[in-house]
Amino acid sequence: MRKIPRPPLEVACSSCKLRELCLAPGLDSHEMARLEAVVASRQRVRRGEALYRSGDPFESVFAVRTGFLKTCVKAPDAREQVTGFYMAGELVGLDGIVGERHTCDAVALEDVEVCVIPFARLEDLSRELKSLQHHVHRVMSREIVREHGVMLLLGSMRAEARLAAFLLNLLQRLHARGFSASELILRMTRQEIGSYLGLKVETISRTFSKFAADGIVAVQSRQLRIVDRGALQALVDQRPAS
Amino acid sequence: MRKIPRPPLEVACSSCKLRELCLAPGLDSHEMARLEAVVASRQRVRRGEALYRSGDPFESVFAVRTGFLKTCVKAPDAREQVTGFYMAGELVGLDGIVGERHTCDAVALEDVEVCVIPFARLEDLSRELKSLQHHVHRVMSREIVREHGVMLLLGSMRAEARLAAFLLNLLQRLHARGFSASELILRMTRQEIGSYLGLKVETISRTFSKFAADGIVAVQSRQLRIVDRGALQALVDQRPAS
DNA sequence: CGACACCTTGAAGAGGTTCAAGAAATGTGG
């Protein structure tokens, strides 16, 4: 990662628009001030660069402020599996707690800014602030539940349903952040979508083409407009033949 | 769940053989005593019955003392996906923290005994005991990392490699508990293995037959003997054609 | 010992992959 001389970015959870999505909900102003003292700094990551890599010593978790990240694990043989996409207000790095080393790579899909949260200090503070402690547990639990959903998707859905579920999930998260519920711009390649969904690039491409042909989604490269949300939902809900 | 009149089971983490696997490692004897006070009781679950079901209010997490459990999520359409198998010393129920309700079923695959750990009390105590707090975080992080591994498996491995990885993982966990590193008895049906691995029963059955024919595993119903561990490992490590 | 769940095997079929080639988008440097 290139070092860019830049004054350390200011941190102010109390004025952060992502407060409700991040670690701060439920904290009073005094508690908020203490959290701000823990969230030491911000860090920028250029598109294509890594926030951390598998094997790096674990010290902090990161709250995404702006931009878009993927995390991916690598098998010994260079097989790569994207395990998640993360947007503003979401936390990455929790995988590193067990072994004191990160077990996956976190790579910026566009220029990213994160809050750096030294984990040892977060633990210290969450021993004092009950609501912060509980929120940390909630965030970790949410990640576990999210992954259950991915397992269901990978284990039992056909290609069209996987892509439909993926799009609906992205839309819902973007909508919660004030974006359109029917339009979005993909920040990742077809390749990366395929890796996440356990499918090949060609299959993703073909499935997008089919959605377009069926009038479900208007596809222009990475710009998508959802024309028939119900049809996407139906694909996800549909019971497979057996 | 049938109620069985039975004196409440005694709890004593300090004398528990699973201490090193459960929540207790790193606690001194005074701290251990306080943990014992939190681990209120034990509970038995008969084979086939549920420890909890999706939608049940979340109050406790459970440490498996003896026996074997599966957890599974259900799609709206009754599609079922097994999300994990749990054995002695492992913790189930972490999915319930976010929404204060369980999001999956935990079903006993053989008669099971668990320690009931009321989560609110665990949080209280872990605000006081730093090492307990950290261990709780480690356990949750481990679950996240485990699920990354399952995603890699579901997303990028062929049937033989999935089953090989599954067997090696079971063996390793059993070995850590003092069992043989080369023999095991499956506690789950082929159907459940298939669900976990994203494959159909027939495929599991055929793959076991192939392993047997290739002299890799001796299969007698649910009793397995690993003849060629290296061959299993090679299947997992092998790079797919592309 | 009989009923029921579980497991195995074969044959046919479908969905996704692989391979290949070309088109579109994106980035770079003059």
Place this chain on the structure above:
DNA sequence: CCACATTTCTTGAACCTCTTCAAGGTGTCG
């Protein structure tokens, strides 16, 4: 701003793995 290089995306055709359907065998528990 344009020309070129590179990456990303699309599409077709052949192939392969896993699924589906069907039937019979095995094991287990009351």
